Each structure stands twice: as structure tokens, then as C-alpha cells.
Amino acid sequence: MIEADLLRRFLFESAPLRGHWVRLSRAWIEAREHQHLPAPALALLGESLAAVALFSASLKFKGTLTLQLEGSSGPVSMLVAQATDERTLRGVAHVAEGATGGEAFAELVVGGRLVVSVEQGGGVTAWQGIVPLDGQSLAQCLERYFAVSEQLPTMIVLAANAEGAAGLLLQKLPTPESQGEGAAAAVQDVWEEATALLGTLGGDELLATEPAELLRRLFGSHDLRLFDGEPVRFACRCSRERVASMLRGLGAAEVDSIIAEQGAVTVTCEFCQRPYRFDGVDAQRLFAQGCRPARAVRL
Numbered sequence: 001m002i003e004a005d006l007l008r009r010f011l012f013e014s015a016p017l018r019g020h021w022v023r024l025s026r027a028w029i030e031a032r033e034h035q036h037l038p039a040p041a042l043a044l045l046g047e048s049l050a051a052v053a054l055f056s057a058s059l060k061f062k063g064t065l066t067l068q069l070e071g072s073s074g075p076v077s078m079l080v081a082q083a084t085d086e087r088t089l090r091g092v093a094h095v096a097e098g099a100t101g102g103e104a105f106a107e108l109v110v111g112g113r114l115v116v117s118v119e120q121g122g123g124v125t126a127w128q129g130i131v132p133l134d135g136q137s138l139a140q141c142l143e144r145y146f147a148v149s150e151q152l153p154t155m156i157v158l159a160a161n162a163e164g165a166a167g168l169l170l171q172k173l174p175t176p177e178s179q180g181e182g183a184a185a186a187v188q189d190v191w192e193e194a195t196a197l198l199g200t201l202g203g204d205e206l207l208a209t210e211p212a213e214l215l216r217r218l219f220g221s222h223d224l225r226l227f228d229g230e231p232v233r234f235a236c237r238c239s240r241e242r243v244a245s246m247l248r249g250l251g252a253a254e255v256d257s258i259i260a261e262q263g264a265v266t267v268t269c270e271f272c273q274r275p276y277r278f279d280g281v282d283a284q285r286l287f288a289q290g291c292r293p294a295r296a297v298r299l
Contacts, residue, residue, distance in 0.1 A: 004164065006229035007057055007087060008211050013223040015190040016173035021211045022053045022232065023166040024089070030234035031091050034273040038095060039162075040103040041076050045093040046160025047138050048081035050167035052091070053232055054156070055116070055142075056083035058169060063120035064237070069133060072112035088235035090271045109133045114141045116149070146171070155195045159203030166206045168214075170198055194219060238269035243276040244286055252287045259283055 004025035011018045024031075028046055037045065052067045059065065062085045069079040074096075081091035102108075117128035129149035135141040139156040146154035153172040159165070172191045175184040197218050206214070215224055247255050247265065255278070258265045264279040278286065 002208065002210055003229065005232050007053055007232050008229040009057060009227045010211075010215060011225050012190065012194075012219070013225060015187050015222075016175060017170065017187075017191060017194060018173060019168065019170040020054050020057045021166075021168050021214070022050055022057075023164060023207070023211075024050060024053070024232060025164045027089055027232055027234040028160070028165045029163075031089060031271075035092065037093055038075070040108055041093055041095050042162070043160045044076060044105065044108055044138065045079060045081070045091055046165035047158040047167070048079055048093075049089050049091045050158050050160065050165040051138065051142055051156065052081040052083040053087070053089060054167045054169040056085065056087060057230075058171065059118070059150075061085060061118045061120055063118060063124075066115075066117045066119070068115045068117070069109055070112055070115060072109040072133065074108050074110035074112075076108045082237075084235075084237075087230055087232045088237075089232060090234060090236050092270050105135070105137045114145060116145055153191065155198050157198060157201050157203075157206055159206045161207065164207055168198070168201065168206060170194060190222070194222075236269060236272040236274070238272060238274060238276075240276055243267045243278075247278060247283075247286060252283070255283050255286070 002023065004023050005027045007020060007022045009018070009020050024046070028049060031049060032042060032045060035042070035045070048067055048069070052065060055067065056065050065083050067081045069076065072078075077094050077096040079091070079093040081089070083089050112133045114131050114133050115128055116130075117126060119126045129145055131141060131145045131148055133141055135144060137158075139158050142156050143154050146152045155170045156167065158167045172187070175187045201218065209217070212226055215226060246267070255265055259278075259280050264277050265283070266275050266277045268275045
């Protein structure tokens with residue numbers, strides 16, 4: 001059985017090239033089981049979850065990394081994929097009601113932008129990078145993000161179907177200036193060869209091949225080191241406390257108005273569809289704590 005729900009790192013022994021491989025199975029199925037999406041949108045969500053898993057390994061952070069597609073006038077009006085430094089994932093996509101479109105990425109997301117952000121908490125300032133959704137694939141947009149925001153030449157291959165999602169990321173790290181122009185040119189040659197080989201990788205092969213065999217097929221002429229895998233799993237971060245914080249942000253008057261009309265406020269997590277119900281008594285306790293209005297939070 002092929003390795004699944006694992007993230008594995010590899011590097012070239014003779015050049016400053018590094019990469020990550022990921023394949024999701026159970027984590028992917030659990031992340032999408034409550035979402036009813038057309039096949040093209042579902043595949044895009046799977047690719048996004050594989051991508052954010054790769055990002056979580058290639059970017060140094062402690063907290064939550066979010067990849068968000070927003071502002072699209074295409075069928076996929078919004079998509080969010082999140083990963084934590086503990087290798088947990090969740091994601092959600094929205095398809096505009098009555099929307100029709102093809103299967104290609106450029107037809108699913110028309111216009112809009114890709115936002116990559118990190119929230120680390122503990123007083124650490126959140127940061128984000130933004131690039132337009134003008135590539136022919138999600139992978140191309142993400143490659144542009146790394147080129148613009150991280151100044152790292154990067155190539156990414158992503159694939160997803162109903163059973164799994166997978167990704168392979170390759171990056172060229174800076175060559176130390178002390179090694180001279182000759183060394184830099186040699187590294188560039190290796191990079192161009194490696195990216196040309198990676199360009200031959202199809203989605204079906206990426207999904208169906210073990211990482212060691214896949215890397216051997218692609219880069220068999222180079223000495224590579226493949227590290228042990230890290231488990232990746234689906235986990236939602238929603239909680240009653242986070243919902244309470246969101247309701248405080250709405251204010252007592254708004255919450256009381258909803259309760260008067262409906263008898264209770266019920267908030268359903270968009271990622272896992274877990275409902276949280278607050279009645280009149282709960283609301284009184286919520287605002288009797290003397291908490292200041294909180295900013296809106298994503299469950």
C-alpha cells in the first residue's frame with residue numbers, strides 16, 4: 001500500500017536543492033466529507049490542502065498558515081486551506097450558486113488573488129503575501145508567490161482525485177557567494193535539469209507512486225537523501241470558546257435580536273459542520289463576563 005498522510009523531506013547531496021513530498025488519503029477524505037462540491041472544485045480543494053501541507057514544511061513558523069483564494073468571479077468564489085506547525089490540516093471551498101464553468105483552473109477562478117498568511121500568536125506580528133490568480137494552475141500561482149515573497153526559485157506539482165491528494169515541491173536555495181561564480185553556474189545547471197525532469201511528472205503518477213520510487217524515476221542520476229515521514233492529519237480548530245469570541249464581536253444587541261427571532265443563535269463551523277448553539281441564558285453569561293467586543297475570528 002502506498003504511503004499516505006505523510007510529509008517527507010528530501011535534498012540533493014551535491015547541490016543546494018531541497019524538496020518536500022506529501023500524499024493525503026484519510027486526511028483528505030475527512031476534510032471534504034461534509035462538502036458537496038463539483039468534481040473540478042473538489043480537486044482544487046485537494047490540491048490546496050496538499051499545497052498548504054508542503055508550505056507548512058518549507059516555511060518556518062509556529063502557528064497557523066492559511067492559503068486563501070478570494071475575489072474570484074469564477075465558479076469557485078472562495079477557498080481556504082489551513083495547516084499548523086503540528087501538521088494538521090483543514091479546508092473549505094464555496095461554489096457560487098448557479099455557477100457554471102469548465103474544469104481548468106483559469107475557468108474556476110477568474111480574477112481574484114491568492115493570499116498566504118501566518119498567524120503565530122504570542123504577540124508575534126502576523127504576516128501575509130499576496131499574488132494575483134493569473135496562472136494556468138494553482139501550482140503556477142504558488143510558484144510565483146515563492147519567487148515574489150520568498151525570493152526562492154520553486155517548482156510545484158499538485159494532483160487530487162476523490163481518493164487522495166498529493167504534491168511535490170522543489171526549491172533552489174542560495175549558493176554561498178564564497179563558492180564563486182563557477183559553483184553558482186553548476187548549481188543552476190542542476191536546477192534546470194531537475195525542473196525539466198519534474199515537468200514530465202503527471203498527476204496520476206504523483207498520486208500512485210511511492211516517494212522513494214518517484215524520486216528515483218525523476219532524479220536517478222543524482223544522489224538524494226530522503227528523510228523519514230511526518231504524519232499529517234485532518235483536525236478542525238473550531239471550539240465553543242472561539243464561537244463565543246465571535247459572538248462577542250457581534251455585540252449583545254445583535255445576538256439578543258437573533259435569539260428573540262429564532263430562540264437561539266446557532267453557528268455551524270464551515271470546515272467540519274459542527275453546530276454550536278447559544279440560547280438566551282448562554283448569551284446572558286456571554287456578555288455578563290465584561291469582555292470587550294472581540295474581533296471576528298475564523299472558526
